[in-house]
Amino acid sequence: MIHASAIVDPAAKLAEGVSVGPWSMIGPEVEIGPGTIIEPHVVVRGPTRIGANNHIYQFSSIGEATPDLKYANEPTRLVIGDHNVIREGVTIHRGTVQDRSETTIGNHNLIMAYAHVGHDSVLGDHTILVNNTALAGHVHVGDWAILSGYTLVHQFCKIGAHAFSGMGTAIGKDVPAYVTVSGSPAEAKTINTEGLRRRGFSAESISQLRRAFKIVYRQGLTLDLAMQRLESMRQEAPEVQLLIDSIRASERGIVR
Template sequence: MIHESAIVDPSARLADDVTVGPWSLVGPDVEIGPGTIIEPHVVIRGPTRIGARNHIYQFSSIGEATPDLKYRNEPTRLVIGDDNVIRENVTIHRGTVQDRSETTIGDHNLIMAYAHIGHDSVLGNHTILVNNTALAGHVHIGDWAILSGYTLVHQFCKIGAHSFSGMGTAIGKDVPAYITVSGSPAEAKTINTEGLRRRGFSSEAISQLRRAFKILYRQGLTLDIALQRLETMLSETPEVQVLIDSIRASERGIVR
């Protein structure tokens, strides 16, 4: 399953059925789980842990050291979960000791061509990063979020669960859960209605989240007062708690 032209360090730990294509390099302190496919011309450096059934396409660079000028070759790592698809020319950097010392990718993510995931970033599960999306260091992406092509995300931003960014969006503040943003700088446009429908949210829940959006963005309220109004909706719509939590977790301030 390992092509004769591939270079695999003797200390790397690969499950028996891992495929490594021609001219790929797997360095020391790399662990790759069962069913994972590494296409040709991929570079994987450690310390990196890659789970099961991932598919990494050609010319990707996985687990390289960050270019962050504070990095001094400390032993940081990259951890990738299961069932991820990492397309052509993706770059994913390890963490830094200034943060978690770890970049983390969850499960069932689609990371499309030329996307970049900077040091210490965290991707949840079922996210999609469309072509040329770029995450600076320390970015957190919630479950089911979708970032359209050429989306740029500033350092330390948090992107909430089920949120969506339009093509070419430049995100410099946190995006609450469920919110669709677009523009440069990013502006909140609406609730991600179509995404929620596809994931089985009820019509009532979506209607209430649309109401919550209007309270948050259309009534000219301060953020504190808007949050108080949202909290009155919790008995009717538990999904609103996710929205409230994502706002309260913000340190950079939210897109508004």
């Protein structure tokens, strides 16, 4: 399962069933879980832990040290979960001690060609980063979020669960859960209705979320007053809680 031309450091730990293609390099302090496939010409540096049944395609650089000028070769890490697909030319950097000391990728994510995940970023589960999406350092992306091609996300931004960005979006503030944004700079457009339908949200739930979106974005309210009205919706529309939580967690301010 390990090609003769691959370079695997003796200190690396590869579980049973790991496949490493020709001319790939696996460094020390790397752990790779069972069933993971490393295609040709991949570089994996440590400390990095990769879970089970991932598929990493050619020319990707996984676990490299960040170019952040604050980084002074401290022993930071990258942790990748299970069942992720990382396509051609993806770059994922380890963390820095100034933040979490760890970059974290969850489970069942699709990171498409030439995307970049910067230091200390966190991806949840079931996210999609489309080709050439770039996350600066310290970015958090919630479960089921989709960032379309050439989306750029500024450092320390948070992308809420089920959010969606249009092609070429430049995100400089936090995107609340469920919200679709587009443009440069990003502007909130609507609720991610199609994505919610695909994930089994009922018509009633989507209707309530559209109502919540209008409270925040279409009624000219201050954010404090909008939040009060969202709070009043929670009993009849519990799915609004995720939207409330994502707005309250914002430190940069939300896209408006």
